[in-house]
Every structure is written in structure tokens, then in C-alpha cells.
Amino acid sequence: MDESPALLTRRQFLKLTGAAGAAALLGGGLTVFAPAPTYAAPEEDGILYGVCDVCTMGCAFIAHLRNGRIVRLSGNPKDQIAQGKMCVKGYSGIRLLYDPDRLKYPMKRTNPEKGIGVDPGWVKITWDEALDLTASKLKEVRDAYGPQAIVVVGRPSAWNKHFARSIGTPNHVAHINTCYSTHEVIWRAMVTGKGKPWTADYEEAKYILAFGWDGMGKSKNHWGRAVNIARANGAKLVVFDPRLSITAAKADEWIPIKPGTDLAVLLAMIRTIINEDLYDHEFVANYTSGFDQLKAAVQEYTPEWAAGISEVPAETIVRIAREFATTKPAVVAHHKRDAGGPNYTNSWRTAQCFVILDALVGSIDRPGGHILGRKPHLPAFNEVFQFPDYPESCHGPRIDGLEQFPILLSLNKGSFSTLAEGILSQTPYPVKAMVVTKHNLLAFPNPPRLVEALKTLDFIAVSDILPSEMVQLADVVLPDNTFYESSGLVAREYHAMYPQVALREALPALYDTRSFSNIALNILKRMGLTDYVPEGMSGKAFMEAQLAALETTVEAIRGNGGLWGEERPFEPKTEFGTPSKKIELYSTVLEQNGYDPLPRWEEPRARVSDQYPLHLLIWRKPWERMSQSQNDPILAEFCPENYATMNPALARKVGVGEGDYVWVESPVNKIKVRVHLTEGIRPDCVAVDHGFGHWSPGLSVAYGKGANDGDLVPNLTVAQQLEIGCPAMATAWEDVAVKVYKA
Amino acid sequence: MNDNGRGTTESTRLWLAALRGLARGFTYPDAGWVATLLDGQWPEALAAVLEPLGLSAEGVRQAIETLPEELEMALQALQVEYTYLFINAVPHVPAPPYASAYTGQGLLMGEPAEAALVAYRQAGLALAEDYRDLPDHVAAELEFLAWLGEQALAAQESGDEEQAGWYLAQQKAFLSQQMRPWLPAFCRRVKEVARLPFYRELACLAESLLSVDLDQTFSEESKL
Numbered sequence: 001m002d003e004s005p006a007l008l009t010r011r012q013f014l015k016l017t018g019a020a021g022a023a024a025l026l027g028g029g030l031t032v033f034a035p036a037p038t039y040a041a042p043e044e045d046g047i048l049y050g051v052c053d054v055c056t057m058g059c060a061f062i063a064h065l066r067n068g069r070i071v072r073l074s075g076n077p078k079d080q081i082a083q084g085k086m087c088v089k090g091y092s093g094i095r096l097l098y099d100p101d102r103l104k105y106p107m108k109r110t111n112p113e114k115g116i117g118v119d120p121g122w123v124k125i126t127w128d129e130a131l132d133l134t135a136s137k138l139k140e141v142r143d144a145y146g147p148q149a150i151v152v153v154g155r156p157s158a159w160n161k162h163f164a165r166s167i168g169t170p171n172h173v174a175h176i177n178t179c180y181s182t183h184e185v186i187w188r189a190m191v192t193g194k195g196k197p198w199t200a201d202y203e204e205a206k207y208i209l210a211f212g213w214d215g216m217g218k219s220k221n222h223w224g225r226a227v228n229i230a231r232a233n234g235a236k237l238v239v240f241d242p243r244l245s246i247t248a249a250k251a252d253e254w255i256p257i258k259p260g261t262d263l264a265v266l267l268a269m270i271r272t273i274i275n276e277d278l279y280d281h282e283f284v285a286n287y288t289s290g291f292d293q294l295k296a297a298v299q300e301y302t303p304e305w306a307a308g309i310s311e312v313p314a315e316t317i318v319r320i321a322r323e324f325a326t327t328k329p330a331v332v333a334h335h336k337r338d339a340g341g342p343n344y345t346n347s348w349r350t351a352q353c354f355v356i357l358d359a360l361v362g363s364i365d366r367p368g369g370h371i372l373g374r375k376p377h378l379p380a381f382n383e384v385f386q387f388p389d390y391p392e393s394c395h396g397p398r399i400d401g402l403e404q405f406p407i408l409l410s411l412n413k414g415s416f417s418t419l420a421e422g423i424l425s426q427t428p429y430p431v432k433a434m435v436v437t438k439h440n441l442l443a444f445p446n447p448p449r450l451v452e453a454l455k456t457l458d459f460i461a462v463s464d465i466l467p468s469e470m471v472q473l474a475d476v477v478l479p480d481n482t483f484y485e486s487s488g489l490v491a492r493e494y495h496a497m498y499p500q501v502a503l504r505e506a507l508p509a510l511y512d513t514r515s516f517s518n519i520a521l522n523i524l525k526r527m528g529l530t531d532y533v534p535e536g537m538s539g540k541a542f543m544e545a546q547l548a549a550l551e552t553t554v555e556a557i558r559g560n561g562g563l564w565g566e567e568r569p570f571e572p573k574t575e576f577g578t579p580s581k582k583i584e585l586y587s588t589v590l591e592q593n594g595y596d597p598l599p600r601w602e603e604p605r606a607r608v609s610d611q612y613p614l615h616l617l618i619w620r621k622p623w624e625r626m627s628q629s630q631n632d633p634i635l636a637e638f639c640p641e642n643y644a645t646m647n648p649a650l651a652r653k654v655g656v657g658e659g660d661y662v663w664v665e666s667p668v669n670k671i672k673v674r675v676h677l678t679e680g681i682r683p684d685c686v687a688v689d690h691g692f693g694h695w696s697p698g699l700s701v702a703y704g705k706g707a708n709d710g711d712l713v714p715n716l717t718v719a720q721q722l723e724i725g726c727p728a729m730a731t732a733w734e735d736v737a738v739k740v741y742k743a
Numbered sequence: 744m745n746d747n748g749r750g751t752t753e754s755t756r757l758w759l760a761a762l763r764g765l766a767r768g769f770t771y772p773d774a775g776w777v778a779t780l781l782d783g784q785w786p787e788a789l790a791a792v793l794e795p796l797g798l799s800a801e802g803v804r805q806a807i808e809t810l811p812e813e814l815e816m817a818l819q820a821l822q823v824e825y826t827y828l829f830i831n832a833v834p835h836v837p838a839p840p841y842a843s844a845y846t847g848q849g850l851l852m853g854e855p856a857e858a859a860l861v862a863y864r865q866a867g868l869a870l871a872e873d874y875r876d877l878p879d880h881v882a883a884e885l886e887f888l889a890w891l892g893e894q895a896l897a898a899q900e901s902g903d904e905e906q907a908g909w910y911l912a913q914q915k916a917f918l919s920q921q922m923r924p925w926l927p928a929f930c931r932r933v934k935e936v937a938r939l940p941f942y943r944e945l946a947c948l949a950e951s952l953l954s955v956d957l958d959q960t961f962s963e964e965s966k967l
Contacts, residue, residue, distance in 0.1 A: 014791050019756030023889070025788045026764030028776045032883040033863065033890065034871040067857040098850040100839050104830055105875075110823055119833040123822045124771055467831055477831075510852065512875040633849055697834030 049076070049562030051490040051504045052090045053483035058490055059086050059221050060502035060562060070094050070484065070507065075221070078561040079502060081495045087219040088623045088635070095632045096482055097510070101466055101700050103479035104511035106130035114455050114473050116448075116695050122477070127512065131519070134435070134476050135526030137459040141433040142167065142527075147393050148429055154437035154516070156413045158381040158542075163435075163520035166532035168391035170398045171431065173414035175443055180336040181728035185407045186351040189589035189727075193577025195411060197370045198493045200331060202226040204368040207323060207330035209357075210239045210247060211262040211350065212339035217246030219622035220335075222495045236327065238320060240265065240312070240339070243617050243645070243687050244680025255320075256682050259615040260604030260735060261310035262339035263346050266353035267601060268306035268314075269321035271298040273360050278325035283362030287574065290586025290597070294356065297598040309601075329368025330361050337618075342730035345605040352587075352599045359583045365573045372573055375491040376499040376550060376565065384545040387532045397428045401718030406593050407727050416444045417731040421717045423453035433459040435523075437516045438480060441469040442693065445713035445731050446668050463516050466631055469696045478519050485509040488539065489546050489564075500565035501550065503557040515539060595727050605724065605735040608684070612737035614650075616666065617687035618709045624691040631701045641706035642692040643676035644740060647683040651675060654740050661743035664688060664707075666736050668714045671707035672743050686740050688712070712736055752896065757792040759892040761952055764789050766885035768945045769829075769840060772821040778814055780807050798951055806940035824939045837936040838929060842879035845925035855879045855921065862917055863887060866894075866910075881929065884922055885949075888914060918953065926953050 014022065048063040048070075060079035064072040073091055077084035096102075108130070110121035125133075141149050147168030154160040156174045164172035176184060180196065187196040202208060203226040215223040227250070231237055239248040240257040248254040257265065273279050274295050284291055303314035310317075324330045332354045334340050340351035355364070363369025397403055399422040400415040408415075423431055434457055441447045441454075447469070454460060454473050462474035465482055487506040491499070517539045524533050547553060550564055557564050575581040579588055584597075591597035608615065623635045644662050646654075656662055658677050663670045664686060673688060681687055692706025713733050721729050764785070767776065779785040786807055790800035810817040826832065829840045839851070847853030856879040863869065863878065868887070870878060877883075895910035926949060933946035 014795075017788075019753065019760050019792065022757070022788045022792045023760035023763040023893075025779070025784065026760055026767060026792070027886075027889075028767040028770075028779070031871055032766075032874050032880075032886045033868040035867060035869070067860050069852050069857050095850055098843075098852045100841075100844055100849065100851050101831075101835055102851075107826060107831060110819065121823055122826045122831055122833075123819065124826045124830050467833075467835075472833070510877065700835035703834065 048484075048505045048507060049503045049558065050484060051502045052086060052093060054089045054093050054096075055218075055220070057081060057220055057222060057494045058492070058502070059090055060490075061086055061090065062562065063484065063507070065507075068508070070097065076502070076562050078563045080492050080497060080500055081222045083222070083225065085221055085225065087221040087224075089219060090221065092623070092632050092635055093482075093484070095634065096465065097484050097507075099466065099631055101631055102511070102513075103464060103467060103471065103477055104513065105479060106512065107477040108133065109475055116451060116472075117697075118472075120472060120474070127514070127522075130476050130478060131522045131526055134461045134478070135523050137461075137475070138167065138433055138435070138523065139527050141458065145430060145432055147391065148396055148399070149432045151399060151419075151423075151431050151434045152437075153419075153434060153439050155439070159517040159520055159539075160437060161412070162381055162532070163524065165390040165394045166387075166524050166529050167527070168393040170394050170396050170403070171400070171414075172412075173400055173416065173419055175416050175439060176411070176413045177342055177408070177415045177417055177729040178337075178443065178445065178731040178733060180341050181408060181411075181413070182340060182342045182348040182351045182726070182730055183334060183336075183354075184411050184413075185728040186340075186348060186355055188411065189407055189578075189587045189593075190352070190355050190584050191364060191576050191578065192372060194373070197372045199371040199373070199496050200333065201329075201368050201371055201497070202331065202333070203229050205230050205329050205331045206233075206235045206368065207327040208235060208237045208333050209320070209324055209330065210237070210241070210251075210333040210338070211257075211266070211354075212241050212337075212341075212343070213239070213333040213335060214241070214245040214247045214338070214619065215333060215335055216250055217622055218335075218620060220494075226495075236323065238323075242615065242682045242685045243619065244678070245619065246622065249680070255312055255316065258309070258311045258682070259617065259685060260344045260346065260606065263350045263353060263599070264301070264306040264309040264601060265312055265317055266350060266357065267298055267301035267599060268303045268317050269324070270294070270353060270356055270360065270599070271301050272303060272318050272321035273325045273357075274298065276322065276325075278322060279360040280362035283366075284360065287362075287364075287576070287583055288359050288585050289580050289582040290584055293586040294598060297600065301601065324357070325361055328361065329363055329366065331363045331369045332357050337733065342726075342728055343618075343732060343734040345724045345726055345730055345732045345735055346602040347730050347732070348726050348728050349596075349599050349602055355583070356585055356599065359585060364583060367570065371497060372576075373493065374496045374499050375493065376501060378489065378491060378501070378546045379549050381542070384542055385534055385537050387534055399423060399428070399431050401721065402729070404718060404722060405727055405729050407589065408729055415721075415729045417716045417729060418718050418721060419444070420446070420450040420453040420715050423456060424449075425717070427718070432457055435461045435463075436470050436474075437463040438465070439470065440464075441473075442708050442710060444715065445710055445733065446715040447708065447710055448669065449715050463519055466699060467696055468699070469694065472696050478516075479511065479513040480519075481506075481509050481513050481515045485513065486515050486539070488543055489550075492565075497570055498565065498568045500563055501557075503554065503562045503564070505554075517542075590727065593727065595725075605732055606737040608737045612665075612667065612739050613684070614738050614740060615682075615685045616664070616709075616712060616734055616736040616738045617681070617685050618690055618734050619687055620690045624689070631699045633701050636701050636705070642673055642689040642709075643706075644673045645676045645678055645681055645687040645689070646685075646740070647679065647681050648677050649683040650686070650740070651677055654742065656742050662740050663743045664712060664738050664740050666712035666714070666738045669711040671709070671711050673707050686738060712738060752899075754796060755892060755896065757796055758952065758955065759889045759896075760792045761789070761796070761798075761948075762885050762889040762892075764792070765945065765949055765952060766882045766889065769882045769885065769949075771825055772818060774814065774818055777818045777821060781810070781812070781814060781817055793948075798948070800948075802944040802947060803941070806944045809940055820939065821941065824937070824942060828933060828937060828942055838932040840881040840929065841877055842884070842921065842925045843877075845928045852877055855925065858921060859884060859887075862913070862921065866891065866913060879921075881926070881949075884917075888917060888922065891917065922953060926950075
């Protein structure tokens with residue numbers, strides 16, 4: 001054998017160390033394994049109780065495990081919402097948990113350049129490094145510019161709020177003015193003193209009236225079932241919508257109303273019901289106030305006037321009004337992003353009319369109507385943990401201008417529409433750092449503008465599950481748990497006829513992911529804000545305090561099939577959360593805050609013109625739920641891209657056919673999508689479905705497919721929002737005129 | 744590995760040591776380990792165990808030479824590359840280091856992960872408390888393969904042939920049923936997409952080390 005010197009060395013090496021020594025050196029002490037305490041037989045099949053968080057309906061489910069892996073989900077039969085079933089999105093949730101694209105470890109960028117299409121050059125770091133880096137950057141910004149220079153973007157959860165307020169920033173920004181702020185503000189002002197009710201007793205209704213509401217098309221598990229049961233029991237479903245939505249397709253009657261004019265129809269219906277004396281005298285007399293002022297205010301809104309605006313025949317308006325008032329119980333269905341949701345600048349007045357219609361027929365907190373919250377008392381954050389008052393700076397002016405909209409401010413959730421211009425114009429002050437938890441760029445109007453704004457920041461930390469667009473702009477990535485990997489108690493809200501709480505048990509977290517509550521606490525500690533993180537503050541302690549308040553234990557809830565709370569008879573409320581304890585048809589709260597106390601016609605923002613002759617409509621497919629579903633390969637197979645859905649009459653005018661590419665262009669941006677033809681849409685509209693156009697290449701399924709509707713929607717300045725005058729800062733997502741031409 | 748001859752046992756030990764090295768190579772690089780790459784200890788030890796087996800560590804050695812000389816720079820280069828190849832990347836992780844990514848439905852934590860977990864349990868092992876990754880990660884499977892062989896040798900030395908036979912059977916089954924269905928595809932992927940030669944060379948080495956026929960290779964006369 002040829003014995004080279006190198007080999008000699010190696011032989012000597014082996015002689016010195018032996019193969020075992022070589023293995024030790026080569027292996028570097030790597031230890032994936034630990035001895036199991038005893039011989040471990042394969043784990044028995046087990047179950048875990050959970051609450052779905054793909055959408056906010058929150059169906060309670062049972063996860064069936066094999067060797068610690070979820071192999072199947074089923075709806076929890078004891079849950080008022082799920083009733084043993086889930087929807088397509090919920091069943092698909094497992095694929096989010098096991099998505100190969102998931103964020104697995106904390107990371108930081110090595111490429112300082114940021115932007116669309118720029119590779120951040122991720123490198124994995126430890127949690128200590130990630131938390132130290134985040135805390136030190138936030139401290140730097142706070143010390144140099146003040147706490148308000150830090151923005152926290154995330155859902156309005158107790159932990160997120162505590163995190164922002166402990167830092168001392170007023171800027172905790174959540175998404176509701178793209179989603180349901182108008183309903184929240186109106187219900188708060190007129191009925192609840194809190195937010196909007198989420199429970200509607202559709203199953204018992206005999207007449208369901210919808211304006212742009214597509215609860216069945218969004219595959220909301222409970223509502224789809226409840227509306228179908230109601231219809232099987234003889235209920236009538238009437239849908240006003242410029243587009244034949246899935247709900248409209250299931251309806252007894254579809255009325256293709258002109259976009260943004262629902263308010264006119266509603267005003268005329270209110271007038272009809274009052275003038276023809278069809279309202280519920282007993283309910284109105286006992287539980288409402290301001291009826292006479294309302295009656296006077298709507299006299300100018302005749303059905304003929306409304307017909308001229310909405311293109312709905314006057315006799316149809318009158319007939320539907322009569323049917324609605326005389327078929328009991330009747331209810332106006334609403335949720336989010338409908339005609340009364342913040343889709344139009346006049347949506348808040350539309351939402352006001354929804355409440356009035358419900359009140360006139362006695363359908364607020366009555367069987368077959370909207371049911372106000374029946375949540376048990378679960379102790380709030382500051383009841384469980386003792387910490388000093390938050391700094392005064394929490395109440396200062398905000399980067400999104402929310403403090404200039406007092407009712408919305410009192411709901412404490414923030415504005416997406418104004419964030420970009422606030423940052424770019426440094427009004428009322430410069431902001432320098434941002435912590436984002438599970439909110440994506442594409443949820444904002446005009447995301448390219450927000451990207452420009454975010455590029456001006458010194459530091460961005462993002463906590464998320466998948467590498468979204470927001471993650472591509474992050475300096476530090478803090479990988480979050482999915483809802484399968486977190487525990488807690490979730491009060492039933494989307495259908496709570498009696499107080500009921502669902503148990504959420506955690507699967508051990510995959511990879512090195514952590515819940516944001518844990519992340520937030522550790523950042524606060526490292527920022528030296530230890531007063532706000534008292535000994536024992538943790539998600540677990542919070543849950544234990546809530547269990548104690550319910551006088552129960554995890555074992556007891558488990559023994560009861562994953563749910564706390566027994567069915568009890570429904571007791572209608574006789575007092576409401578307004579200053580007068582009545583449903584205020586004439587809203588003193590709106591009046592005191594400088595808004596019209598009574599509904600009044602107001603034109604929507606979008607004016608079609610020769611340049612932009614079409615109305616933009618936006619909708620979502622039943623299996624589509626933003627970040628939670630867009631990267632799912634099986635759901636993506638249903639429909640790989642989104643479309644410009646249009647009437648064949650319009651397509652002929654534009655000179656395009658099925659499958660052709662078109663540009664849809666608004667005054668802000670243009671997007672390129674394929675044409676899909678249907679008779680089920682007004683010829684003066686073009687509809688784009690939401691959830692596409694991802695430019696984060698980190699989403700291997702969603703990347704580069706279709707286009708983002710939100711690119712067409714203008715973002716706004718606070719001054720523009722004030723001029724619009726909506727107390728709920730509506731983003732007016734659909735209140736946009738566009739043109740369409742062949743690409 | 745059905746022979747008690749000293750040479751064969753020695754070859755087995757070397758092969759197992761190489762597997763340990765490979766497992767370390769496919770684990771996230773830290774400063775301590777990268778220092779042993781740069782000062783030559785690790786590649787030398789690798790060469791020492793590979794060459795008697797008729798394999799070369801030259802490719803790995805040369806790949807290490809292309810790394811920056813300064814520890815911090817080399818560490819960052821390897822960490823960025825590891826993160827890109829195996830954790831999260833733009834456009835997306837090109838070579839997920841999990842069996843489930845190659846043999847399942849494109850989701851992680853699929854049946855191969857479950858099978859790995861069951862195999863570990865049957866051998867009396869659990870994933871360590873501070874191990875944060877999935878059961879079918881390449882490093883975990885390699886380490887397990889090495890561990891089974893080490894247990895077999897230890898049993899042999901103490902004269903427990905039955906126990907040794909059990910471990911060897913487990914090892915053979917794990918290699919053929921768990922690892923071979925995906926490792927070649929993984930290695931091909933790494934070779935195609937790796938930007939640093941280091942992980943390409945590790946992938947080549949993995950292909951060689953795992954293509955051995957356990958019944959044949961180690962029953963031949965030792966090359967030492």
C-alpha cells in the first residue's frame with residue numbers, strides 16, 4: 001500500500017484516539033436522543049381538545065393523535081358553534097401545522113437591504129440572541145425618540161395590548177377598519193356600550209335579509225348550517241348584492257343592487273315599515289328610544305327616491321320591507337366586509353340602519369335575531385396580574401390618528417388605512433421600530449405604499465407562522481406557534497345562546513417556536529420593564545386564574561368533552577349598554593361625539609367616470625382564509641389563481657373572453673388577472689377575489705399566483721379620514737372605481 | 744457485520760464514526776465545531792476514518808479550504824448556507840432535511856416522522872428535551888443509525904450475541920426502510936442547490952456511506 005505521510009498521520013491519529021475517539025470528535029458531542037425512562041411502547045392513540053383559529057368563528061374540535069401527530073380533526077359535538085362539524089378551512093388547518101415553509105427557528109437578516117424581491121439572507125439564531133437583539137433595538141429607539149416611536153401591529157389580544165402599553169407606546173395597531181369597525185362603532189353607540197354581537201340565531205329566523213353578507217360563501221361552519229336549517233323550516237332568504245354570491249345563489253331572492261347604495265334601500269324600508277305601522281310596537285315602546293325623531297328623519301326617503309339611486313324597483317323595496325316586518329322573527333344578517341362593514345365610506349350609516357331594522361321588528365336579543373354576548377366572566381389581565389399603571393404616554397396621539405375618532409378609540413383597536421402615511425409623513429412624530437405579530441402586509445390597503453413606509457424604519461421584528469411578505473421585511477424573525485401548539489380557554493362567541501367555554505390543549509410546539517405571549521414577556525424583561533412582568537406572569541398562570549373563576553379544572557373540562565358550561569334557558573335582555581339603557585334609535589353617543597345621531601343618505605366615495613367606469617367588488621372563496629390557508633397545496637388546487645369576474649356583456653365591450661388576461665386599474669395601482677365570465681354579476685362591476693398575489697417567495701405554494709385586490713385600494717391620510725367623516729375610519733375597501741382592459 | 748473478526752469490527756467502528764461525523768455536519772453549525780473545521784481537526788479525523796474504508800475526505804477538505812479563514816466569517820457563511828438549505832429561505836427551503844418532505848404528501852411530520860419516532864422508542868430512546876426538531880431530520884436519523892451500531896458492538900464485546908443481533912437487525916431495517924427511501928433524493932437536492940461546496944460534499948459522502956451493503960461490506964477482509 002502506498003503510504004503517504006498524510007495517511008501515516010491518520011493512522012497515528014487512529015492509534016492515539018481509536019475509532020471511538022474519532023467518532024467523538026467527528027460527532028462533536030451531538031445528542032439528539034435521551035434514554036427513554038423505560039422501554040416505551042408506541043404511544044396509544046390519543047385526543048386533544050382544541051379551538052380552530054383559521055377563522056374567528058372558533059369551532060371547538062377534537063384532534064385525533066397517533067404517535068403525537070395529528071392525523072384527523074373532527075368538530076366537537078358539544079360545542080354550540082361546531083356542533084360536531086368543521087368547514088373546509090378548518091379541516092385543512094393540519095396542513096398549516098405541518099407546512100414545510102413554516103418558520104422554525106428565530107432568525108435575523110444578514111442582508112441590510114430590504115424590499116420586494118430582496119433576499120434577506122436569513123441566518124438562524126438562538127432565542128436569547130433574538131430576544132436580546134429585539135429588546136436592545138427597542139430600547140435604543142425608546143431612549144432616543146420616546147416610546148411612541150415603537151409601533152406594535154397585531155390582534156387586540158390581552159397580551160398584545162399589555163406588551164404595547166408596558167412599553168408606553170399608544171401605537172398598538174390592529175386591522176378592524178378593513179374588516180368590521182363600522183359594525184363595532186354602531187353597536188357600541190346604539191346598543192351594547194361594547195362591541196358588536198357575534199351570535200345570530202339564524203336557525204330560528206323566518207326571514208333573513210342580507211346586504212352583501214356572504215356568510216355561507218365564507219363557509220362559516222355554523223351559519224351555513226343554521227341558514228340551511230332555517231330555510232328547510234320555511235324561512236325566506238333575500239340577498240342584496242351586486243354579485244351572485246354563494247349566499248345569494250342559495251337565496252329565495254337575489255337583488256343585484258348598485259354597489260354602495262344599500263343605505264338608500266334601507267332608509268326607504270325603514271320609512272315604509274314606520275309609515276305603514278308595521279313595526280313591533282311593544283318592543284319599540286319598551287326597549288328603544290328616539291323613535292319619533294327617527295320617523296321624522298326618514299320621511300324624505302321614499303321608495304321611488306331609493307329606486308333612482310339603487311336601481312332596485314320601488315315596489316321591490318316596499319314588498320321586501322313589508323315581508324321583513326310581518327314575518328317573525330326576521331333578522332338582518334351581517335358580519336364583516338359587507339355593505340355595513342367598512343367596505344364603503346357610508347357603511348357606518350348602513351350599519352346604523354341594520355340595527356334600526358332589527359329594532360323595529362324586535363330582533364335584538366330575541367330568538368331568531370342578533371343575540372348579545374353571553375360570555376361567562378373570565379378575569380381580565382389586570383385582575384389576574386398586579387402591575388403598575390401604564391405610562392401616561394400610552395394615551396398620547398397616535399401614528400394612525402385613531403385618537404381623533406373617539407368611539408373607535410374606545411374600542412382600542414387601531415387603523416390600517418392610515419398607518420403608511422403616518423409613518424412616511426412622520427405625523428404626528430417619527431416612528432422608528434415595529435413589532436408585528438401575525439398581521440401581513442397584504443391585509444393593508446395599497447401594500448406597495450406600506451412597503452415604502454416600512455423601509456424607512458430602523459428595526460422590524462416579526463412574529464409569524466409562515467414566511468409572509470411582512471417577514472421578508474423583518475430584521476428579526478420570531479417564529480410563532482400555531483393554535484394547535486398553544487393552550488387556553490376560549491369563550492363561545494359566534495354562537496353563544498348560553499355561556500360556554502372551550503378548552504384548548506397544546507400539542508408540544510414543533511421546532512423552536514414560541515407563543516407571542518412568551519415572546520412579549522421576555523422582550524419586556526430584557527427592556528428592563530420588569531414591573532410589568534411580575535413574578536409568575538405567564539400564559540399558564542392566566543389560564544389557571546380563569547379556570548379558578550369558572551370553578552373548574554382542565555381535567556373536569558376534559559371529562560365534560562372539552563367544554564365548560566351547561567345549556568340553560570334563554571333569558572332575553574331588557575336593558576342595554578347605552579346611556580338610556582335602551583336601544584338608541586336616536587344615538588346620543590354618536591351625537592356627543594359629533595356625528596349624526598340619526599341615519600341620513602350619504603353618497604359612497606367612488607364615483608364612476610369615463611376614466612374609471614366600473615365598480616370594484618371584492619370577495620373571498622369558501623376555502624380561502626388569508627394567511628391561514630393561502631399556502632395550502634390542496635386548497636390551492638381548487639383554484640390556483642384569482643380572477644376578474646365579469647358579466648359577458650362587459651367582456652364584449654372590453655374585447656376579452658374567458659381566461660384572457662386583463663389589467664384592472666384603479667387610481668392607485670393596477671393588477672393583472674385572468675377573466676372569468678358569469679351572468680351572476682352586474683355589468684357595471686368587476687369582482688376580484690382576495691387572497692392572492694403573494695410576492696413572498698417564502699410561500700412556495702402561494703408565491704406568484706394571481707394578484708392582490710388590496711393593491712387597487714387607496715390608503716388614506718388621517719385628514720382624508722376626517723373629511724370622509726366616518727366614525728369608524730372605514731377603509732372603504734370596495735368603494736373604488738376601476739377600469740378594465742386587455743393585458 | 745456478521746463476523747467477529749477484529750478487522751471487520753474496526754471497519755464497522757470507522758463507518759459508525761463517519762456516520763457520527765455526517766450527523767454533526769448536517770446539524771446547525773456552531774463556533775466550536777467550525778473551529779475544528781478551520782484548524783483541520785475535523786477533516787483530519789474524517790480522513791482517518793474514511794480512507795481505511797476506501798473513501799476519500801478530500802472533497803470535504805477542499806470545501807473547507809474555500810471557507811473564509813476567520814472563524815466568525817466562516818461561521819456566518821456556513822450558518823447562512825445551512826439556514827438557506829434546511830430551515831427557511833428565499834424563495835423557499837430547497838432541500839428540507841426531513842424524510843416526510845420526500846416520501847409523504849409534501850407536508851412535514853408525516854408518516855415517515857412517525858415511523859422514525861416509533862423506531863427510536865422501540866430502541867429505548869426518546870428525543871432529548873432540548874432537541875427542537877422533527878424526528879425524521881437527517882441528523883437524527885444518522886445519529887440513530889450510528890447509535891444502533893455502537894450498541895451492537897458493545898453487546899458483542901460483552902458476549903451478548905442475541906442483543907447484538909437485535910440491534911443489527913434494527914439498524915438494517917432502519918437503513919433500508921427508513922433512510923434509503925429518501926436520503927438519495929435529499930442528497931441530490933443538496934448537490935443541485937447548495938451554494939457552498941461544503942454541503943455538496945457532505946451530500947456525496949452521505950450517498951457513499953449509506954449505500955453500503957451491511958451484509959457484505961464489513962464481512963470482507965479489512966482494508967487496514
